[in-house]
Structure formats: structure tokens, C-alpha cells
Amino acid sequence: MVLPFQTLPDSKLPLVGTTIFTVMTAEARKHGAINLSQGFPDFDPEPELLAALARIITQPVHQYAPMAGLPRLREWIAAHHRHHYAAAYDPESEITVTSGGTEALYAAITAFVGAGDEVICFDPSYDVYVPAVELQGGKAIRIPMHSPQFSFDWDAVASALSPRTKLLLLNNPHNPTGRVFTKADLQALRQLAARHPFLILADEVYEHMVFDGRTHLSMAADPDLQSRSLVVGSFGKNLHITGWKVGWCVAPAPLTTEFRKVHQYLTFSTATPLQEALVSYLEPCGEAALSGLAAFYQQKRDRLANLLSGSRLRRIPSAGTYFELYDYSAISDLNDREFCLKLVRENGVAAIPVSVFYADSIDSRIIRLCFAKSDTTLVQAAERLSVL
Ligand SMILES: Cc1ncc(COP(=O)(O)O)c(C=O)c1O
Known part of the structure; x- marks a missing residue:
């Protein structure tokens, strides 16, 4: 379609194109590849949750939910945090x-970051953060984590703090x-919080x-940090x-x-039938389902790792999430983006090149694999990866 003017308005995100997740998922479809790129499970949720949704959908649950969420769902979230x-x-x-x-991340950033404010985050960083900061006129200060330890560098954060720092x-x-x-x-x-008023x-x-017996150290659990934190x-x-x-x-x-002032104009509220189904499932079953999640995913992480143990991919063990990084430098000198494109097209496995999560596209010959997949998928993917 031809636009009715000659020049487009300036892009607010001139450097943003199609995300790598969309690219790799499209490539995976095109080549019939196994998709270990985007982070989503390829198995079904609990049948009780689906039954709750089926039950709810015929009820009068089809109008706006309260702006802040269904009260019973908020009660459940409160109990979960207690x-x-x-x-x-x-x-x-x-x-x-x-x-x-x-949405929570976007609303929080919009609520608290204004023109000229600085936001510190660690690279590799999830792709939503930096565009959301820049759309508010803020500046992301990205602290790199380096392979293979990928430690959080708090000295670098200390040096990056300035009177303009609004948010970590x-x-x-x-x-x-x-x-x-x-x-x-x-x-x-x-220690940093004691000397700087960042949120x-x-x-x-x-x-x-x-995994491996670790405890999640939430900001919600820390009396010193909870009072300055929005936890998503x-x-x-x-x-x-x-x-x-x-x-x-x-x-x-x-x-x-302040958060709700943005949320109410961004989405106003979240799909009522989904919230109703969640309440109906979570009240009787929620904590039991969550208590098995770490073991469930640890077993999947280990299964993939064992299947790949004879391959030339070198595992960088994951302590949490449903992703694990693998170093492919023993296999190829290609940069990680080219390697992933070759992998999906020629070997039928989609992965994510880690350089896309860095400001400077730091390329350490590492790919991210998502192990939130059925055991059959993991076995098939490992067979394809083991011949490399
Ligand atoms: C680090 C991180 N934050 C936030 C999200 C988004 O969560 P949701 O799917 O609930 O929007 C993702 C999803 O991949 C993620 O990896």
C-alpha cells in the first residue's frame, strides 16, 4: 500500500528489526527443524488447568476484569509470596x-524511567529491556557478563551508578x-543500595x-531490598x-x-476467563504443581546434557531457567548467528546465538538451547546435534 506522504515519521526504535526469536522460529518451520530456540514448552499444561478453563469458559466471565486483577487471584499471589x-x-x-x-516489565519501566534517566542491566539481556527503556527516552547502561562464568559484576555496577541512575x-x-x-x-x-537510591x-x-538444591533468592524475600523493588x-x-x-x-x-497508572492505560486488565481458570486451578493445586517444577526441569536439563555428553558441544551448566548454554567452538569457526542459521537449515535444530543479547554483539561461540521440551524432542534434537 502506498502511504499518503513522502517521508515516514522517524522510527522510535531505528535499530530494532525482527527479533532473532521470530527469525529462528520461522526458519525452524520452513526447514521442519526441531525448535530449541524460543523459550516455550512443547508439552501440554496440567489437565486440571485445562479442565478449569473448559469449565469456566461457559460461565459469565467474558467482560473486563478489575484493573488490578481478580481479587482471588491477587489473594493467591499474596499467599504464594508469604x-x-x-x-x-x-x-x-x-x-x-x-x-x-x-507487560509488567514494560509498565514498570514506563512508570519510572523518563528522559535522560539511566537504567543498569546485565548483558546478555532479555530483549524487552533496552527498547522499553529507550522508548521512554532513557538510557540503558549494559554491564557485560563474560563466558564461561557469566558472573554478575557488581564492581562494574558500582562504577556505573550515577545521579541519573533510576533503576537496576x-x-x-x-x-x-x-x-x-x-x-x-x-x-x-x-551494599550498593545502602549508598544509592535506585529502584x-x-x-x-x-x-x-x-536447580541442584539451590534456593531462589528473591528481592521479595530480602527485607532491605524488598521496599525498593518491583518483582515480576x-x-x-x-x-x-x-x-x-x-x-x-x-x-x-x-x-x-505509579505502576497501575501505566497498566490501566496500557492494557487496563488481563483476560478474565484466563484469570478465572487460574484461580480455579491454583487454589486447590497451585503450590503442589510449583513444588515439583525445579525437579521436573532439572531432569530435562540433565537428560539433554547426558544425551549430548558424547558430542563436541561443551555444556556451560545452567543453575536455573529452562535454558542451557553450549559452546560450539570445537565444531566451527562460524560466528554464532551464522552457526545457528547453518544448524537450522542443514541439521534441523533451531537454537539462539547468544551474541544477540549483547549491546556489542559479543560472540563467544555459544548457543542457547531451550530444554522445556518433551523427552522425545530432546532425544531427536540430541541425535542431530551429536553428529556435528
Ligand atoms: C527473562 C524473561 N522475562 C520475561 C519474560 C516474559 O514473560 P511472559 O511470557 O510472562 O510475558 C521472558 C519470556 O521469555 C523471559 O525470558
């Missing part, structure tokens, strides 16, 4: 149901590296996927329903007030 983190959040004034973790954007457990916060990380963060936006959507969670990740896009944001009342 149970796991001994954290008290008031469902009335401190908990908001959102359209996925993504922390992703724990961390996608794509699989790093999780240790007590030393929290200690370092507390924390804690992306904890993988909170229940933490996702039912999509926890219940194998990424397509539902239902999540939440918990934060002290004054922060929630």
Missing part, C-alpha cells in the same frame, strides 16, 4: 495481575546464561526453576502456558500506585 519468601504484600494495594511478565533491572534466574543470585550477589547489591525491577519469571512473575512460565500471557507485579503500595 509461603515462598515470607513476604507480606497487600492484594488490594501491592499486587497487580498483568498480561504476562512482559535484575533478571534472576538469568536468561540466557542460567546464572542465579548467590548470597554474595545479594550482599553486594545490599529495582526484578524479573523473576523463572523463580521456580532453580509469570504464570506462563510456571504452569507451561506461555500463550496465556498472564503474570504479575508485586511492589510496595507507593510503587504499585
